[in-house]
Amino acid sequence: MxxxxxxxxxxxxxxxxxRDWLSQRVTxxxxxxxxxxxxxxxxxxxxxxxxxxxxxxxxxxxxxxxxFTVIISLAWHAWVGVREVLMDYIKPVGLRLALQVxxxxxxxxxxxxxxxVLWRL
Amino acid sequence: MTELAKKxxxxxxxxxxxxxxxxxxxxxxxxxxxxxxxxxxxxxLLPFIIWMxxxxxxxxxxxxxxxxxxxxxxxxxxxWFIKLVALALIWSYLHHFCAGLRHLWMDVSHSAVNKQFGxxxxxxxxxxxxxxxxxxxxxxxxxx
Numbered sequence: 506m507x508x509x510x511x512x513x514x515x516x517x518x519x520x521x522x523x524r525d526w527l528s529q530r531v532t533x534x535x536x537x538x539x540x541x542x543x544x545x546x547x548x549x550x551x552x553x554x555x556x557x558x559x560x561x562x563x564x565x566x567x568x569x570x571x572x573f574t575v576i577i578s579l580a581w582h583a584w585v586g587v588r589e590v591l592m593d594y595i596k597p598v599g600l601r602l603a604l605q606v607x608x609x610x611x612x613x614x615x616x617x618x619x620x621x622v623l624w625r626l
Numbered sequence: 627m628t629e630l631a632k633k634x635x636x637x638x639x640x641x642x643x644x645x646x647x648x649x650x651x652x653x654x655x656x657x658x659x660x661x662x663x664x665x666x667x668x669x670x671l672l673p674f675i676i677w678m679x680x681x682x683x684x685x686x687x688x689x690x691x692x693x694x695x696x697x698x699x700x701x702x703x704x705x706w707f708i709k710l711v712a713l714a715l716i717w718s719y720l721h722h723f724c725a726g727l728r729h730l731w732m733d734v735s736h737s738a739v740n741k742q743f744g745x746x747x748x749x750x751x752x753x754x755x756x757x758x759x760x761x762x763x764x765x766x767x768x769x770x
Contacts, residue, residue, distance in 0.1 A: 530733065533726050540723070556682075556689040563683050583672075586665050608669075615672040622680045 529585045532578035539575040542568075564626045572623055580616040584608065653748035661725040664718035671715055678712075706767075713763045720755040 508515055546562050547554065562568060587608045595601040640646065651659075668675070681692040691700070696712070699705040728747050732738045738747070764770055 530730060533730065537723065537726070556686050559689070560683045583665070583669050586662075587669055590662055590666065611669075611672070615676055618673075619676045619679065622676065622684065626683060 525585045525589075529582055532582040535578045536575055536582065539571060542571065560626065563623065569623055569626070573620060576616050576619045576623070580612040583612055652745065653752070654744045657721075657725050657728070657748040657751050660721055661729075664722045664725075667714060667718045668722065671711070674711065675715065709766050713759070713766055716762050716766070717755065717759040720758050721751070724751040724755045 543562070550558050550562075552558075563572060588605060591601055591604050591608070595604060649655075678692065681688040681695075683689075694700065695703075695705065695708050697705050699708065728751055731747070732743075737743075
């Protein structure tokens with residue numbers, strides 16, 4: 506990974522977007538695996554799914570840790586994606602900055618709410 | 627500067643109504659733009675997603691509220707509208723998931739990066755995501 510701080514900072518050239526690209530892929534794979542893990546538990550549970558079964562899935566400690574990781578992944582993944590969309594379509598710098606700030610506030614707020622729900626289970 | 631170089635036309639601004647409508651989009655192009663659209667839908671509806679997570683897992687009482695929102699409605703919003711929004715999210719997730727797998731496949735396999743695979747894989751993304759969305763949507767609206 507290229508140096509992005511100090512006097513030896515690489516400001517141009519290849520690999521510039523590698524970090525974003527790679528983190529988006531890694532977080533995507535994590536979320537896909539989480540989807541399969543959740544789906545398996547829903548499909549292989551016996552009988553109709555009421556509150557107890559549904560909440561029971563998320564109250565297991567390993568599932569909490571996994572869900573926590575996925576919430577962080579989702580925020581990160583969405584940040585890379587939305588930033589990309591904003592860079593493509595929003596040209597006025599001021600408006601783009603405002604929307605990027607909104608995106609961060611939106612994602613951090615939602616992630617916080619999700620983690621709060623998870624941790625009081 | 628030669629006469630020819632001076633007259634070289636520049637197309638900087640794409641008019642959404644005049645130009646975009648004349649584009650002939652390939653299946654891969656549709657998958658691509660819908661990947662963005664579905665991502666944006668889920669991003670904007672994130673509070674609704676977490677609200678569903680919150681009410682469905684927090685307590686028996688909130689779970690009843692969650693079910694009632696879909697069956698009867700909540701506040702001034704009717705139940706069918708909540709279901710419609712949920713269906714939009716279901717489709718968005720399925721499309722984003724399938725198109726994402728297609729991306730990952732193209733990232734790891736050089737033999738997948740060609741025109742033919744681009745087309746067939748794009749059509750497969752639509753086939754899988756739309757079929758699953760229809761099945762789950764029918765379930766959501768109680769058709770079976």
